[in-house]
Each structure stands twice: as C-alpha cells, then as structure tokens.
Amino acid sequence: MYCQTGSRSKNWRPVARTLNPVAHAVRRDAFVDVAQSLIQTRGYERFSLQDILDTTGASKGAFYHYFDSKAALLDAVVNRMADQAMAQVKPLLDDPSLTAPQKLQVVFGGIAQYKAERKDLVLAVMRVWLSDDNAIVREKLKRLASDRRRELLEVIVRQGIAEGSFAAARPDHVALVLDALMEGIGESAMELWIGRQDGSVTFKEVTDTFDAYLEAFERIVGVRPGSLQFLDEQALEFWFG
Structure with missing residues (x-):
C-alpha cells in the first residue's frame, strides 16, 4: 500500500479562509439596497425573503450568512x-x-x-x-x-x-x-x-x-x-x- 510520508504531509495544516471586508460589505449592502427599495415601493409586510433572493440573484444560504431574519x-x-x-x-x-x-x-x-x-x-x-x-x-x-x-x-x-x-x-x-x-x-x-x-x-x-x-x-x-x-x-x- 502506498502511503505518503513526506514532510509536506506531516506539516500540512488546514488554511483558514480569509474574509475580504470590502467584498463582505458590498455583498451585505446589496441585500440592504434591495430591502430599502422594496420597503419604499411595496411596504415591509408585502415582500418576502424570496423577493429579496430573486432580485439579488443570491441563494438563501448567502442571505443567512449576513442576516438571521427579515x-x-x-x-x-x-x-x-x-x-x-x-x-x-x-x-x-x-x-x-x-x-x-x-x-x-x-x-x-x-x-x-x-x-x-x-x-x-x-x-x-x-x-x-x-x-x-x-x-x-x-x-x-x-x-x-x-x-x-x-x-x-x-x-x-x-x-x-x-x-x-x-x-x-x-x-x-x-x-x-x-x-x-x-x-x-x-x-x-x-x-x-x-x-x-x-x-x-x-x-x-x-x-x-x-x-x-x-x-x-x-x-x-x-x-x-x-x-x-x-x-x-x-x-x-x-x-x-
């Protein structure tokens, strides 16, 4: 059986993902922009989370990365x-x-x-x-x-x-x-x-x-x-x- 024992395998560590704060803010702001527009044109009670996702083209997971609720x-x-x-x-x-x-x-x-x-x-x-x-x-x-x-x-x-x-x-x-x-x-x-x-x-x-x-x-x-x-x-x- 082949088993790699080189130094690279011994020293390997998972690399943490780095967060780009500018990109994070831009993506978050996109949700806020759409919500602000929908509140103004429809009213808060008259739009759903799905309306936000459809307008932004984002996934539900992406939304919940920034906000835990409407x-x-x-x-x-x-x-x-x-x-x-x-x-x-x-x-x-x-x-x-x-x-x-x-x-x-x-x-x-x-x-x-x-x-x-x-x-x-x-x-x-x-x-x-x-x-x-x-x-x-x-x-x-x-x-x-x-x-x-x-x-x-x-x-x-x-x-x-x-x-x-x-x-x-x-x-x-x-x-x-x-x-x-x-x-x-x-x-x-x-x-x-x-x-x-x-x-x-x-x-x-x-x-x-x-x-x-x-x-x-x-x-x-x-x-x-x-x-x-x-x-x-x-x-x-x-x-x-």
Missing part, C-alpha cells in the same frame, strides 16, 4: 438611515465657527431635511415601526439611536457650557434628558402624522405640541425662549399640512 434586514435598513442622517450633519457639527445653539439647530434641521428628501421611505418604515409585530426590533433600534444621539448631544452641551451659551451643570445628565425629549418628539411626530391623515388632529395641535417640546428643550439647556427651532413653518406644512 427583521434583521429591517434593522440594517434603519441603521443605514440613521448613519446617513448623521453623516449629513457631521461636517457642520465639526465646524468650530458654529456655536452650540447653532449646532443644535443643525441636528434638528439636518435630520428633518434628510427625512424630507426620503419621505416615501420614511413613511414606509414608520408604518413598520409602529406595528406590534416589530416591537422587539423597534426597542433595539431605539436603544441604538439613543446611544448615537446622546453622545452627539453631550458634545454639543459641553461646548455650550464652555462658551457660556448654555446654563447647565452636568452635560452628561443634560444630554440624557435631551435625548429622551428627542425620542419623545419622534414618537409624537408619528402619532400626529397619523392623526392628521385620519382627521383626528388639527394643524394647531401639531404646532402646539412641537412648541411645548421646544420650550422644554430651551429650559433644560438654559437659553432664552425663541433661541431654538425644531421645524420651520415650511417643514411643518410639508409633513402635517
């Missing part, structure tokens, strides 16, 4: 939206010539602009967001969004205290409260939008709600009334008119 794919879509919104405002937030109140305006205005430019997608995701079937995903994404916002807000509050434009003692605590307010604004905005669609909410109720949040924001950071603005009249008309 809900995980939704998670990726919403995370991408949050990343893109932050990327849109970050250059201005890094601008040393802007004051802290101006940077808060950048956060409000930049996020509002991002959503306005993608209204169909935002509304499609919002419908999914409010569904009881997606409560676990929603809570997970809320925590992720909160972590992003709080870190950003703390940097702005620290700048405001340093330059004397904010009257606050604990920037970390202030950022925590502001973040909770921003989450509340988001939840209220969704409920108000639905109310406007079914006629149960007036436009004045919308503006009064935003004014109340704005007043709370201004008091917490210690600026004079009227110093900040969430949405201008044009933006309010765009979403709630």
